Amino acid sequence: MTDQIPVTVLTGYLGSGKTTLLNRILSEDHGKKFAVIVNEFGEIGIDNDLIVESDEEIYEMNNGCVCCTVRGDLVRVVQGLMKRKGRFDAILVETTGLADPAPVAQTFFMDEDVRAKAKLDAVVAMVDAKHFAQRLKDAPEAEDQVAFADVVLINKTDLVDEAELVKIEATVRTINPHAVIHRSERAGVSLDKVLDRGAFDLERILENDPHFLHADDHDHPEHECSPACDHHGHDHSHHGHDHAHDHSKLDANTHDTTVKSISLRAGEMDHTKFFPWINKLTQIDGPDILRLKGIVAFKEDEERFVIQGVHMIVEGDHQRPWRDDEKRETRMVFIGRNLDEEKIERTFNACVAA
Numbered sequence: 001m002t003d004q005i006p007v008t009v010l011t012g013y014l015g016s017g018k019t020t021l022l023n024r025i026l027s028e029d030h031g032k033k034f035a036v037i038v039n040e041f042g043e044i045g046i047d048n049d050l051i052v053e054s055d056e057e058i059y060e061m062n063n064g065c066v067c068c069t070v071r072g073d074l075v076r077v078v079q080g081l082m083k084r085k086g087r088f089d090a091i092l093v094e095t096t097g098l099a100d101p102a103p104v105a106q107t108f109f110m111d112e113d114v115r116a117k118a119k120l121d122a123v124v125a126m127v128d129a130k131h132f133a134q135r136l137k138d139a140p141e142a143e144d145q146v147a148f149a150d151v152v153l154i155n156k157t158d159l160v161d162e163a164e165l166v167k168i169e170a171t172v173r174t175i176n177p178h179a180v181i182h183r184s185e186r187a188g189v190s191l192d193k194v195l196d197r198g199a200f201d202l203e204r205i206l207e208n209d210p211h212f213l214h215a216d217d218h219d220h221p222e223h224e225c226s227p228a229c230d231h232h233g234h235d236h237s238h239h240g241h242d243h244a245h246d247h248s249k250l251d252a253n254t255h256d257t258t259v260k261s262i263s264l265r266a267g268e269m270d271h272t273k274f275f276p277w278i279n280k281l282t283q284i285d286g287p288d289i290l291r292l293k294g295i296v297a298f299k300e301d302e303e304r305f306v307i308q309g310v311h312m313i314v315e316g317d318h319q320r321p322w323r324d325d326e327k328r329e330t331r332m333v334f335i336g337r338n339l340d341e342e343k344i345e346r347t348f349n350a351c352v353a354a
């Protein structure tokens with residue numbers, strides 16, 4: 001069918017550069033209109049605030065991880081979109097950094113309605129060149145994402161040298177011999193490398209994962225999955241699948257709940273306290289902080305400040321003026337392992353402006 005709407009699934013571990021790529025796609029002058037579906041991890045939604053302002057329609061799904069509890073939501077959102085065909089040319093789905101892309105992709109094959117009107121164009125996986133070696137040791141889902149991708153972007157090339165890049169490319173190639181690999185800095189690739197690829201190959205996936213079209217293999221009953229998804233973070237790597245992606249051995253007890261998210265909220269911050277705090281925290285606890293992001297309201301500052309980081313690398317910038325109808329508050333999310341919630345919350349609150 002020629003009028004199926006192409007769907008691009010953006011995957012990649014926490015902080016690898018998915019939103020950066022999404023923003024690039026939305027900002028570029030390509031004359032296309034996208035519907036964007038964003039799924040994020042963490043109780044308070046921040047990602048939506050980090051996406052460039054555009055007239056694109058953005059659907060947020062924050063109530064869990066798209067590969068488990070909110071998959072039904074994904075079907076409903078896509079079905080809703082299909083009823084309004086003609087208003088957009090393509091769909092982009094940004095998954096959480098912890099998502100297993102297989103069940104997300106599967107959504108586009110399981111539902112008759114969806115299948116008739118939308119077609120998975122490609123699964124694009126972002127790789128954080130700086131932290132990939134570490135991820136292969138501690139986060140098997142990062143490997144799964146690469147294994148499942150049609151296109152792999154080795155991003156953050158500015159943070160590593162050429163020898164390291166060559167090594168990463170070789171590793172990616174070993175994990176996934178079929179993917180097209182590109183390098184990028186700040187997700188700077190020409191968009192024809194990631195969009196309209198016609199790359200998702202069901203035959204190849206079925207070769208690797210004969211169970212791909214069996215819904216039950218991926219469909220985790222909510223009672224098993226939601227505690228991990230909603231509040232504690234989870235690790236899909238231990239769904240029992242190896243490189244052959246045999247999801248049939250799914251076992252709820254294998255969820256790794258060591259990745260947790262901490263959501264913080266406060267009023268206006270004192271910048272003379274906030275920056276030393278975040279610098280010290282990331283220097284000391286950086287190895288355990290997989291991801292941090294926040295919208296900060298500084299006292300006597302007319303603009304929203306966005307801060308974000310991956311392990312010890314933190315960056316921040318003014319985003320735009322606060323609007324009159326917005327509450328000037330600070331929201332932050334930390335995602336990581338072994339995080340001392342009491343300490344982080346207490347020291348965060350100590351930065352509130354007098």
Ligand SMILES: Nc1nc2c(ncn2[C@@H]2O[C@H](COP(=O)(O)OP(=O)(O)OP(=O)(O)O)[C@@H](O)[C@H]2O)c(=O)[nH]1
Pocket residue numbers: 012013014015016017018019020021047096097126155156157158159184185186187291308309310315
């Ligand atoms: N140095 C460097 N930083 C980058 C590059 N690409 C993205 N970043 C930064 O890395 C951080 C994470 O980027 P995002 O695009 O938000 O990553 P993400 O994958 O959407 O993150 P999650 O949604 O939390 O999983 C941000 O601070 C980006 O500015 C790059 O090529 N080089």
